[in-house]
Amino acid sequence: AQSVAQPxxxxxxxxxxxxxxxxxxxxxxxxxxxWYVQYPNRGxxxxxxxxxxxxxxxGSYGFEAEFNKSQTSFHxxxxxxxxxxxxxxxxxxxxxxxxxxxxxxxTLTVKP
Amino acid sequence: xxxxxxxxxxxxxxxGEKVFLECVQDMxxxxxxxxxxxxxxxxxxxxxxxDVKMKEKGDIxxxxxxxxxxxxxxxxxxxxASTNQTSMYLCASRRRGWADTQYFGPGTRLTVL
Numbered sequence: 001a002q003s004v005a006q007p008x009x010x011x012x013x014x015x016x017x018x019x020x021x022x023x024x025x026x027x028x029x030x031x032x033x034x035w036y037v038q039y040p041n042r043g044x045x046x047x048x049x050x051x052x053x054x055x056x057x058x059g060s061y062g063f064e065a066e067f068n069k070s071q072t073s074f075h076x077x078x079x080x081x082x083x084x085x086x087x088x089x090x091x092x093x094x095x096x097x098x099x100x101x102x103x104x105x106x107t108l109t110v111k112p
Numbered sequence: 113x114x115x116x117x118x119x120x121x122x123x124x125x126x127x128g129e130k131v132f133l134e135c136v137q138d139m140x141x142x143x144x145x146x147x148x149x150x151x152x153x154x155x156x157x158x159x160x161x162x163d164v165k166m167k168e169k170g171d172i173x174x175x176x177x178x179x180x181x182x183x184x185x186x187x188x189x190x191x192x193a194s195t196n197q198t199s200m201y202l203c204a205s206r207r208r209g210w211a212d213t214q215y216f217g218p219g220t221r222l223t224v225l
Binding site: 009032034036041042043044045046049051090094095096099100102103104105 | 116147152153154155156157160170202204210211213214215216217218219
């Protein structure tokens, strides 16, 4: 069975500093990996995804993520955090002909 | 832009009531999903539908049923609501394949008293 782990419930960072939100996964076969963001009282919004090709994926709002097959990780990164980046972030994995599995979410707080 | 709408943002029901949650998408997507979101548990898949009149159980289907009579509409039904079904319910749609992005509705916060 496939699974996703987001080891940190909460990440705090100062505005202007780089941020990392961690995600590791376990699947049989080649994974499709996604990051979504949820702002308060809203549904999830797509940020970026890895399907194949370049291990560094760039997405919306200046976010990027690096696929590392040997470490089975897909960490979300941003070089310079904004207060408006404060939200709940979800990592998700799916495999061909399989369903999607979401992590438990990580709350990112960016302080001015 | 893809738009996924849900019939209610907030809903309060009594134990034992039959509850209908409606979801509509406007992009002719084949796949639709119902999740529930609880603090610390992430998103858990209740049911999904590959196409009209098709449905498959997700991870937590007990106490729920679904209906998809038209491509754009996917309904979640709580036959007899219970307090442990108090939660945020999220609907999503996707074009067709597992590599495609899911688009989410704003959610329905259901409280069962």
